[in-house]
Amino acid sequence: QVQLAESGGGLVQAGGSLRLSCAASGSIFGITVMGWYRQAPGKQRELVAIVTRGGTTNYADSVKGRFTISRDNAKNTVYLQMNSLKPEDTAVYYCNVIGYDLSNYWGQGTQVTVSS
Secondary structure, eight states: OOOEEEEEOOEEEOOEEEEEEEEEEEEOOEEEEEEEEEEEETTTOOEEEEEEEEOOOEEOOOTTTTTTEEEGGGGEEEEEEEEEEOOGOOOOOOOOEEEETTOEOOOOOOOEEOOO
């Protein structure tokens, strides 16, 4: 069993910053990709950013230049630094982890609300 503990969501004004964290624990057979997805009301869940074990990153076009994903392999933790937040960034943000055995885990989600 794998547990993902997310933290760092909240309410912030437009232009502000937040940092999300997600720590993985439990029976993890190595972790390859760690990432963040988000889902706004009435919309499908979408990719925000992912990072491989080697540090290669990929971002959604809508967050490039504003968000930075990073990870600490020793701690099985992934971070998402979100700067210059916009109201359209408002969503529930979900942590995702993929193991070397292709196991796929999701966090419970953390709410990010950006007021205008």
